[in-house]
Amino acid sequence: MGLTAHSLVNKSLKLVSPPTTYARIDELIHDPKSSIDDISKVINADPALTTRLLKIVNSPFYGFPSQINTISRAIAVIGTHELTQLVLATSVVKAFNGIPHSLVKMRTFWLHSIACAICAKLLAEAAGYKHSEQYLIAGLLHNIGSLVLYQSVPELAAEAIKSARFGHEVLHLAEQRVIGFDHTEAGEALIQAWRLPESLAFVARHHHNPVAVGYAAEVCIVHVADVMISAVLFGHSGDQHVPPLDPLAWQRLNLPAEIIPPLLRKVAIQLEQLAASLL
């Protein structure tokens, strides 16, 4: 039987740490009998996670005037939903180990992903979309399937990268030819295996192909953010080229091009702040 995204993810699951704390918090959020104290207890049971979360909420990224010393206070200030997103973000950036440096350096990979996350959130705000924090996590996870490929089939992933670099095909098409599927399918399979929200799997699966899903807004936002961040070289995910832009995805956002340079300068500032806390 040939290699599939799901079989590869099943293999990869033995090597990566699933975001279990996120899953537990998500259960509590959906339990009408749970309280902020219950959520705080779950987070506090993981001292390393607690420390990282408090570092982020006290960073210039949020810029609160006074120190936030406890998780329950953090929930009160930024809200349960946003803190849960941060739990997920801090968990996934620590989930993968053992990726060959020759394919991608983890810091470089996550810099690209964090920059995309911030850019997606800012694009969503500029375009007037509500709940812009959800675009942050969608941007962060859009390329997570690449890590599955790098970890589980490093030789084939290297061949695809080489083909994109020296040949005439974009990386995800090279992956499809060499491996049989690409990082978007692997990302979708991993996000589903982790039982994260389906909307995150949807964006990961279609971020290179927004036409396939009727130019869904969240896919268009991450698609455009990926192009922008690749163009200004904030890290990279293994693909060392700017991916092709679908003009209709950009059109869907209905934004003037003039806002892009100041928006990218804002991304640069927030990237330094968030990367210092997350990485």
Next chain:
Amino acid sequence: MDTKHYDVSAAKALAERKELFRYADLNHPLVALLFTDASLDHILPDESETAWD
């Protein structure tokens, strides 16, 4: 001023930029802006890959 050195550096930078945009359509206004806008050069204080590692 060593204009020859400058020309070589500029040509190298342009070639690298063109390679980065190999699969992008430079005729699209957003892509063209990302390709040409000088204000986007070095918008991180120290953005080199090695500096981050």
